[in-house]
Amino acid sequence: MDHLQQEFSVRFSYPVFFTDDLFNPANLLFADFFNASASTIRRKLLFVIDSGVVEAHPQLVDSIRAYVTQHLPALDLVDDLLLIPGGEVAKNEPDAVETIVDAIDRYGVDRHSFVVGIGGGSVLDMVGYAAAISHRGIRHVRVPTTVLSQNDSGVGVKNGVNYRGKKNFLGTFVPPVAVFNDSTFLTTLDDRDWRAGMAEAIKVALIKDRPFFDWLDSNATALAHRDLPAMQYLIHRCADLHLKHIAGGDPFEMGSSRPLDFGHWSAHKLEQLTNFELRHGEAVAIGIALDTIYSAQLGWLSQSDADRVLALLRTLGFALYQPMLDANDSADVLKGLAEFREHLGGQLTIMLLTSLGTGVEVHEMDDERVRQAIVQLKRTEPQPA
Amino acid sequence: MDHLQQEFSVRFSYPVFFTDDLFNPANLLFADFFNASASTIRRKLLFVIDSGVVEAHPQLVDSIRAYVTQHLPALDLVDDLLLIPGGEVAKNEPDAVETIVDAIDRYGVDRHSFVVGIGGGSVLDMVGYAAAISHRGIRHVRVPTTVLSQNDSGVGVKNGVNYRGKKNFLGTFVPPVAVFNDSTFLTTLDDRDWRAGMAEAIKVALIKDRPFFDWLDSNATALAHRDLPAMQYLIHRCADLHLKHIAGGDPFEMGSSRPLDFGHWSAHKLEQLTNFELRHGEAVAIGIALDTIYSAQLGWLSQSDADRVLALLRTLGFALYQPMLDANDSADVLKGLAEFREHLGGQLTIMLLTSLGTGVEVHEMDDERVRQAIVQLKRTEPQPA
Ligand SMILES: NC(=O)c1ccc[n+]([C@@H]2O[C@H](COP(=O)([O-])OP(=O)(O)OC[C@H]3O[C@@H](n4cnc5c(N)ncnc54)[C@H](O)[C@@H]3O)[C@@H](O)[C@H]2O)c1
Ligand SMILES: NC(=O)c1ccc[n+]([C@@H]2O[C@H](COP(=O)([O-])OP(=O)(O)OC[C@H]3O[C@@H](n4cnc5c(N)ncnc54)[C@H](O)[C@@H]3O)[C@@H](O)[C@H]2O)c1
Ligand SMILES: [Zn+2]
Ligand SMILES: [Zn+2]
Numbered sequence: 001m002d003h004l005q006q007e008f009s010v011r012f013s014y015p016v017f018f019t020d021d022l023f024n025p026a027n028l029l030f031a032d033f034f035n036a037s038a039s040t041i042r043r044k045l046l047f048v049i050d051s052g053v054v055e056a057h058p059q060l061v062d063s064i065r066a067y068v069t070q071h072l073p074a075l076d077l078v079d080d081l082l083l084i085p086g087g088e089v090a091k092n093e094p095d096a097v098e099t100i101v102d103a104i105d106r107y108g109v110d111r112h113s114f115v116v117g118i119g120g121g122s123v124l125d126m127v128g129y130a131a132a133i134s135h136r137g138i139r140h141v142r143v144p145t146t147v148l149s150q151n152d153s154g155v156g157v158k159n160g161v162n163y164r165g166k167k168n169f170l171g172t173f174v175p176p177v178a179v180f181n182d183s184t185f186l187t188t189l190d191d192r193d194w195r196a197g198m199a200e201a202i203k204v205a206l207i208k209d210r211p212f213f214d215w216l217d218s219n220a221t222a223l224a225h226r227d228l229p230a231m232q233y234l235i236h237r238c239a240d241l242h243l244k245h246i247a248g249g250d251p252f253e254m255g256s257s258r259p260l261d262f263g264h265w266s267a268h269k270l271e272q273l274t275n276f277e278l279r280h281g282e283a284v285a286i287g288i289a290l291d292t293i294y295s296a297q298l299g300w301l302s303q304s305d306a307d308r309v310l311a312l313l314r315t316l317g318f319a320l321y322q323p324m325l326d327a328n329d330s331a332d333v334l335k336g337l338a339e340f341r342e343h344l345g346g347q348l349t350i351m352l353l354t355s356l357g358t359g360v361e362v363h364e365m366d367d368e369r370v371r372q373a374i375v376q377l378k379r380t381e382p383q384p385a
Numbered sequence: 386m387d388h389l390q391q392e393f394s395v396r397f398s399y400p401v402f403f404t405d406d407l408f409n410p411a412n413l414l415f416a417d418f419f420n421a422s423a424s425t426i427r428r429k430l431l432f433v434i435d436s437g438v439v440e441a442h443p444q445l446v447d448s449i450r451a452y453v454t455q456h457l458p459a460l461d462l463v464d465d466l467l468l469i470p471g472g473e474v475a476k477n478e479p480d481a482v483e484t485i486v487d488a489i490d491r492y493g494v495d496r497h498s499f500v501v502g503i504g505g506g507s508v509l510d511m512v513g514y515a516a517a518i519s520h521r522g523i524r525h526v527r528v529p530t531t532v533l534s535q536n537d538s539g540v541g542v543k544n545g546v547n548y549r550g551k552k553n554f555l556g557t558f559v560p561p562v563a564v565f566n567d568s569t570f571l572t573t574l575d576d577r578d579w580r581a582g583m584a585e586a587i588k589v590a591l592i593k594d595r596p597f598f599d600w601l602d603s604n605a606t607a608l609a610h611r612d613l614p615a616m617q618y619l620i621h622r623c624a625d626l627h628l629k630h631i632a633g634g635d636p637f638e639m640g641s642s643r644p645l646d647f648g649h650w651s652a653h654k655l656e657q658l659t660n661f662e663l664r665h666g667e668a669v670a671i672g673i674a675l676d677t678i679y680s681a682q683l684g685w686l687s688q689s690d691a692d693r694v695l696a697l698l699r700t701l702g703f704a705l706y707q708p709m710l711d712a713n714d715s716a717d718v719l720k721g722l723a724e725f726r727e728h729l730g731g732q733l734t735i736m737l738l739t740s741l742g743t744g745v746e747v748h749e750m751d752d753e754r755v756r757q758a759i760v761q762l763k764r765t766e767p768q769p770a
């Protein structure tokens with residue numbers, strides 16, 4: 001058979017920095033990154049910022065202008081700093097991506113230039129996608145401003161937007177060239193976003209890292225009370241685990257390797273059933289609780305370990321029961337299992353726990369047992385006073 | 386400085402097959418590719434076909450249906466085979482990409498499935514782009530049906546569409562999972578497309594491969610008279626050189642490595658100045674002629690070698706003079722140089738020849754010398770009888 005075989009590897013590399021007060025004139029971290037790769041080629045900087053972040057940090061745009069003028073004379077700041085709405089709903093509107101692509105076109109932002117996204121996971125997903133499809137990929141830099149985006153979505157390789165109501169239907173795998181996690185932004189998050197972002201940390205600790213779980217357990221009260229150093233540690237550790245999972249596995253998910261999605265089959269369904277009233281992390285916390293109880297019912301996890309997981313989630317402030325769980329005799333949420341199987345191409349793969357820190361994959365879930373887990377979750381949930 | 390460094394490589398691999406009569410029931414090549422990767426997961430096949438190809442091969446759709454039914458029982462053929470218009474102008478309309486993305490959504494074509502594009506470079510660019518952005522990348526298979534797409538665009542890693550009149554403004558670097566070069570399709574090409582596709586072969590021979598140039602020179606008359614075996618050899622050799630250039634260099638053009646674009650600075654401009662009346666390959670032939678004369682003027686290439694290049698191009702049937710070349714005292718075409726510099730981020734890089742088979746990069750072109758090359762090109766062009 002006459003054929004040529006093409007084979008090549010592409011190397012991707014990017015730093016994830018941890019800092020505070022990123023655009024303070026005394027903080028050279030951001031400037032050093034760009035100045036290190038000095039070049040004879042004119043490079044532009046296009047900023048795209050979450051308008052929710054600007055509301056909470058009204059001086060941000062001025063600080064950026066002053067910072068770039070002072071520290072980055074070799075780069076051309078696009079004078080028009082774009083503000084786009086944040087939050088999941090913004091990902092439903094094609095407008096934001098079009099606004100960014102148009103700015104890339106209008107201001108001549110080319111493949112030597114940079115698009116810098118500042119915001120929560122939603123804005124970063126949109127900015128990353130717009131940059132990825134423009135000129136077959138403009139370098140993009142991420143400045144995540146939420147717990148979730150600093151410990152998970154913002155340090156990874158995915159981007160995307162919703163299309164006709166389908167979550168992340170359009171998107172690509174394209175890594176950023178750098179990530180700057182600035183803890184100062186976290187101080188203005190509302191309590192729900194502060195809390196929700198921790199669900200992914202608990203998830204990854206439970207399936208991969210017992211010592212991290214123990215640390216979370218010991219620091220739950222501090223985290224619940226918005227202790228910033230504790231949160232910085234959580235983010236650093238979780239980001240590290242996330243980066244290692246990507247690098248050690250199948251970064252662009254081209255094969256059969258699964259993403260880290262413990263607790264996610266029911267979470268996805270609950271987000272949808274609640275019309276995204278539930279934030280992703282809030283839904284994941286419930287999903288973790290459910291699959292933890294399920295693991296204990298199978299006898300794979302001791303009851304006391306399962307109780308520790310539920311207690312940790314509750315100390316952090318998560319509500320673990322949601323009425324949609326038993327709506328329609330739980331048939332609705334169980335549909336999530338069928339959809340997850342469908343999503344995986346017909347072969348179900350679910351992660352369960354055999355101990356705190358160890359996940360294993362199974363290919364079946366028993367509906368009746370899931371119902372029992374829901375009953376148990378409801379029974380143990382404290383009643384609102 | 387506190388940071389984590391992410392590092393990983395992603396391996397890409399795909400076969401480029403050479404065959405004829407791809408969907409003939411006796412030809413198992415296409416079926417073998419899919420059946421080799423048998424899986425328990427249900428996989429779909431969505432075909433997207435250049436309507437110009439279907440006009441020239443009216444039995445194609447029926448052959449595909451029969452072929453898939455007979456040889457690919459494990460795959461689900463999406464019953465709706467999409468026909469989309471071919472040619473460069475189709476890449477200006479957002480419709481085609483939307484049609485494909487919508488079909489991917491409607492028919493549940495997931496990340497285990499395949500989108501098969503059949504057509505010229507324009508259709509393949511659109512199909513590859515639509516597949517690349519759907520679900521963060523659906524596997525796509527290419528069946529190129531023109532000389533250009535079989536020897537160059539269809540075996541490479543780029544895709545894209547035009548946006549607001551800007552060529553390939555939206556696009557990604559995403560390799561196909563397989564390419565099937567079927568020479569039967571070439572028999573129905575019109576003469577201009579048959580000829581235009583050979584320009585890239587001459588280009589790559591001139592900068593990389595003297596024996597291939599000599600072969601082209603010896604086979605020019607056969608090629609001009611549409612000898613199919615000669616064309617099959619040209620395509621195989623050119624595709625091979627193209628694949629090696631990609632694998633050996635910087636596949637996703639993330640660094641400073643340049644694509645194979647000898648003769649292209651003026652070609653891009655001429656396509657635009659003629660409102661794309663000139664096909665890409667026709668413009669490239671002129672661009673090659675111009676930069677070959679320029680190389681001879683510098684004394685880098687002997688006059689007799691330069692004459693051989695022009696003679697080869699003319700034997701193949703290329704017209705090497707185009708009135709736009711000296712419109713406005715050549716100021717218009719010389720703008721192409723400025724735009725090329727702009728496109729490269731301010732640093733011009735142009736390939737010239739030091740011998741047949743050896744290209745070298747320069748960072749300056751002299752306007753006056755370009756004008757002289759144009760004069761010479763015009764003077765040597767045979768007058769239409
Ligand atoms: N790409 C990935 O790998 C990946 C992974 C998980 C989740 N996600 C996506 O991330 C999104 C969720 O991101 P998120 O949880 O960061 O929330 P978000 O981006 O939806 O933002 C939530 C709200 O917080 C505001 N906000 C952001 N930073 C703020 C700050 N510092 N102070 C005050 N307000 C601020 C935003 O304006 C918005 O109103 C979802 O769209 C999800 O699909 C992506
Ligand atoms: N992706 C890349 O790396 C890359 C590289 C070079 C060029 N391109 C793109 O390729 C496009 C040009 O492609 P092309 O030269 O293949 O032409 P084309 O795709 O524009 O097709 C030209 C015409 O030929 C028709 N056609 C195609 N196959 C036929 C066949 N077998 N018989 C009869 N008619 C047929 C088409 O319907 C169309 O009308 C441009 O858009 C260019 O940008 C892409
Ligand atoms: Zn998640
Ligand atoms: Zn070309």
